[in-house]
Amino acid sequence: MFDRVKESIQKFSSKSAVDEEAVEELVKDIQRDLIAADVDVGLVSDLSDEIREEALEGKKDGLTRKEHVLETVYNKMEELLGQKPEIEIEPQKILLSGLYGAGKTTTAAKLADYYRKRGLKTGLIAADTDRPAAYDQLKQMAEKADSEFYGDPEAENPSQVVEKGLQELDAEVIIVDSAGRNSLDDELKKELSDVEDVLRPDESYLVMPADIGQSAKDQAENFEDAVGITGVIVTKMDSSAKGGGALIACSMSDAQVKFIGTGEQVTDLEVYDPVKYVSEMLGQPNLESLLEKVEELETDPEEMLEGEFTLKEFRQQIESVSETGMMEDLMKQLPFGGKMPDNISQLTEEKTQAYKYIIDSMTDEEINDPSLINKSRTERIASGSGTSNSEVRELIKHYRQTKNMMDKMDKGSMKRGNMQDMMQKLGL
Structure with missing residues (x-):
């Protein structure tokens, strides 16, 4: 995800002496690398100024200038990527929302697998009555996740499906896969609001793909304003160079990333860990x-x-x-x-x-x-x-x-x- 940044830092680390010119070269390299990862240009500019100021104007006793510069970069990148979430392993109801192509249905099964492995009985509700294949897809994925399943392929009202599913399922963690649209229109807002009234979710996660890059900020803010969200799940992190831009954009919108999807298998879900990315970036x-x-x-x-x-x-x-x-x-x-x-x-x-x-x-x-x-x-x-x-x-x-x-x-x-x-x- 940040391979180019890692290369730039390794190049800087190999220098025998560090002066203002070397710091400026590192800053410009990082600028180029982050913009290529679709990080907001204004944010990159602010980050560059902060690195220049802190790297050149002072250092801690006992650190060389090179060590001080690298520490500055580490801290700034960790700030950009946000905090690691605390995931509650307890009975709960989870609503997944998002636009078409975000990967909600697959993510629902991944979440079921995640909680099942931690000792909780899970159930999936197919509340996407808009997409014809959604019912069959979630039913198949539920089998792979060893999860209970409820859905009605003939239903037209998502909130009624959820209400019936809550009655039928005997599960500690219930995950609802909702419908998407090409955009967050009034119809989708009303549908999600009706589902929330019935479900009363403990967690409401926005699911979005990594390839939307910095647009993740606007999408997170729009869903927060419209229906309220408690976190974000970023999918397709294994197949997009813009994943870093999406993660940073979510952090800047105050929408905490809770999980990331790293592949197509039901097991390919990880709790988001920014420290892991920064550690790998710096070698x-x-x-x-x-x-x-x-x-x-x-x-x-x-x-x-x-x-x-x-x-x-x-x-x-x-x-x-x-x-x-x-x-x-x-x-x-x-x-x-x-x-x-x-x-x-x-x-x-x-x-x-x-x-x-x-x-x-x-x-x-x-x-x-x-x-x-x-x-x-x-x-x-x-x-x-x-x-x-x-x-x-x-x-x-x-x-x-x-x-x-x-x-x-x-x-x-x-x-x-x-x-x-x-x-x-x-x-x-």
Whole structure:
């Protein structure tokens, strides 16, 4: 999505000296890259001015100028992409709305699969009485998602379908697939309003494709004004270069992106994680050096790559890191030259101790699947560990970043010694 930005940052990182000319070259490269991703020109201009000002006018003690510039870019890009949402894993009713071609029907099944895997019984209601194939499509997708289904292929009134579906389905999470139009016209507004009156949804998600780019801002604002939305699901992220523009546009409209669709399969749905995109954009540690450092740990590197990397394994790793002093050496392999941005700062002894208390206060279920940790669970964990809600969220962010890096490693490549293949997978 931001491959060009990553290339520009790598080019800047390779420079032996950083001066005003080098910063200006980086800014212009990023301008070009973001505009190519269909980010609003005015927003790109403001971002450029902010990077210039903060990169050239001051820096923190202990940072080189290059490190300071990279940290500035990291923070600004993370601000643009918004916050990671808190997804409540609990019984609820969800309404999906959007225009033609957004991918609502497929997304409805993906959401059903997402909640089913987290222990909730799901049901899908086919309330799109406008598109002839919608009923059959959702019925087929419901089977793939192992979800209950209700629809009436002869119905003409969507709100009546929803009312009947609520009576027929025995489900904890009910997801309604509504009809679309070419535009948000009065007919669609009335239809959605009638459905909402019957359903009384806990969540109302606008579904939109990534290829609309910066137009996502206007669409999100229009649906918010007309029917009210609690979040956005951006689909087709795997097939559009404009996905970055769409994500940033949603953030600028105050419409929080909750999920992204990354493929055509029912499993191709992810909770939106802006930190993941920024981390990939700025590059990962040199893998060969990383593996050399891993050998210093008691844990076998191959064992680290086997099975799921849960918070249990993460706890073991931060214990080993704090004991061996490995963190300081690892930091030197990062593009920041040993300095991380504020939100992923070095793990101090005090911090690692707090992290261990936090993990010890979690249930086995939460340790194995941290995505279950919603707001209420966060508060319980913080209370039990004697820490704050923000520290719990910070731990989860560190874990996601580490897991993302571990997922990029290929055990087979380690055995074969095929470092070039692994480096390519890391984008290095």
